[in-house]
Amino acid sequence: MLIQKEKEIRKLLKFLDEKNDFYHDIIQKNQIDLDSNIESIFYKLPVITKQDIREHYSEYLSKITLPQFSEFTSGSTGKPVNCVKTSAERTTAGINVWKRRHQWDKEADINNYIYLYDKNTYRKVGNLLNFEKNNMIKCFKRLMDLNPRWLSGPISSFVRYAKLIEEGEVPYTYGSIKFLELAGEYATKEQRQLVEKVFGAKTINHYGIMESWCIAYECTCGKLHVQNNLFYAETRRPKQQFEDKDIGEITITSFYNKLMPLVRYNIQDYGKVTIEQCECGETSQVLTLLGGRTADIIVGTEDILGELFFKRGIYKLIDRYGDCVDGFRAEQIALREFLIRIQKGKGFREEMSEIMTKHIKSGLGNDVIVHYEYVDVIAPLPSGKMKIFYSHVQI
Ligand SMILES: [Zn+2]
Numbered sequence: 001m002l003i004q005k006e007k008e009i010r011k012l013l014k015f016l017d018e019k020n021d022f023y024h025d026i027i028q029k030n031q032i033d034l035d036s037n038i039e040s041i042f043y044k045l046p047v048i049t050k051q052d053i054r055e056h057y058s059e060y061l062s063k064i065t066l067p068q069f070s071e072f073t074s075g076s077t078g079k080p081v082n083c084v085k086t087s088a089e090r091t092t093a094g095i096n097v098w099k100r101r102h103q104w105d106k107e108a109d110i111n112n113y114i115y116l117y118d119k120n121t122y123r124k125v126g127n128l129l130n131f132e133k134n135n136m137i138k139c140f141k142r143l144m145d146l147n148p149r150w151l152s153g154p155i156s157s158f159v160r161y162a163k164l165i166e167e168g169e170v171p172y173t174y175g176s177i178k179f180l181e182l183a184g185e186y187a188t189k190e191q192r193q194l195v196e197k198v199f200g201a202k203t204i205n206h207y208g209i210m211e212s213w214c215i216a217y218e219c220t221c222g223k224l225h226v227q228n229n230l231f232y233a234e235t236r237r238p239k240q241q242f243e244d245k246d247i248g249e250i251t252i253t254s255f256y257n258k259l260m261p262l263v264r265y266n267i268q269d270y271g272k273v274t275i276e277q278c279e280c281g282e283t284s285q286v287l288t289l290l291g292g293r294t295a296d297i298i299v300g301t302e303d304i305l306g307e308l309f310f311k312r313g314i315y316k317l318i319d320r321y322g323d324c325v326d327g328f329r330a331e332q333i334a335l336r337e338f339l340i341r342i343q344k345g346k347g348f349r350e351e352m353s354e355i356m357t358k359h360i361k362s363g364l365g366n367d368v369i370v371h372y373e374y375v376d377v378i379a380p381l382p383s384g385k386m387k388i389f390y391s392h393v394q395i
Helices: 002-019 021-029 038-042 050-055 087-104 119-125 133-145 155-166 189-199 306-321 352-364
Strands: 068-074 080-086 113-115 150-153 179-183 202-209 213-218 224-226 231-236 248-254 265-277 283-293 325-334 337-344 369-374 389-391
Touching: 002 021, 002 038, 002 231, 002 248, 050 080, 080 087, 087 179, 087 202, 087 213, 119 133, 133 155, 150 155, 155 179, 155 189, 179 189, 189 202, 213 231, 213 283, 224 231, 231 265, 231 283, 306 325, 306 352, 306 389, 337 352, 352 369
Parallel strands: 113 150, 150 179, 179 202, 325 389, 337 369
Antiparallel strands: 068 080, 202 213, 213 224, 224 283, 231 248, 248 265, 265 283, 325 337
C-alpha cells in the first residue's frame, strides 16, 4: 500500500527537506536519500506525537508565506498546540469532506449543515455545550429554527439532546434532521442506535483531528474509509496487548498538510488498518476504531484502560439496581486517588458507592482512595470533551 502512495510521499518529503527545518535536519542526520526506495526512506522517519510538535514547535513549521489560520487542540495532558494551516490547505480539506457528505446526500450544503461547536453556531444559538437543562432547551429551539438538515458534533451531545427530546422537554419533529455526523469522540453502537431512533436521522462517523481535520469518513456500507487521496495510514505497536494482533495506534501521514506537517503522526487512538474492496465501490484503507485513546490508560498501571475499567464497575451497579446512574465520570486526581462523579438515576442507592469502591480496589489495589461527588449534570472537561475517564496525573 505504501508503494501506491510513493509519489505523494516523495513529493512531500522533498518539499519538507527544502522548507522545513525539523525535517531537513532529520533527513540530513539519517542520511536519507529522497530518491531511493520509498520504503527505506519512509521507515527511517521518526514516528511523532503531539508532544514532539509542541517541543520542537519553532522549527516544526515550514517556511511558507501564505496566510495562516490557527486552531488549538489540547491533548489529554491539557497543554494546547496551535494547529496552523494555510488557506489552501483548509480549502483542500474542506472540499474533500464535502465530497463525502454528498455521497450520502446530494442536498447537503453549507446552509443546511451545522457544526454544533463552531463560533457561528455559538453566535446564533448560544452555548450548546452548557448542559444545564434550561439552557439546552433554549439553545435547541434556536437551533431547530435554523432548519438544519445535517448536524455535526460529538455523540455525547447528541445523546443528551436525544434524552431531552425523549422526555418531552423540547419539541422536535421526528425525521426533520436527516443526518447526524459524529465527530470528535468515539461513538458506540448503542449510542448511535439511541440518537438515530430519537432524531429519525442517520448517523455517520467522521474521524478526524484538529491538526488535519477529516482523516476517514464512513461510507454507506458502514466502513470508515481513509481519505486516501490525502492520507496514508499505518499502525504502531500499542502499549498494551490485544487479542487481535492487528490492533495498534493509528498513525497517519498527510500529503496536504505542509505548513504543519504530519508525517507518521501517531494519533494515539487504538484501531486497525486494513485494505478492502468495499461494496460501495471504493478500494482504500479502512479504519476500525477500538474506542478510547491510548492516553486514557490509568496512570500507574501497565495497561488498564480507564474507560473500560470504570464502565465495568458502573455496569455492575446497573445490573443490580437498574436505572440508577444517569451519567458518570472517573477522574484520576493522584496516582492512587480517584474521584467518581455521578449523576444519580431514579434507582440510585447510597450503598452503590461501596460496590463501586470494591470494584476499583479489586482491580487497582486496596490502597487506592476513592471519592464520590454527586452532581446534577456531568459537565464537559475544560477541553470541551466528554470523557468517561480522565487522568490529571502527568506521566
Ligand atoms: Zn465503502
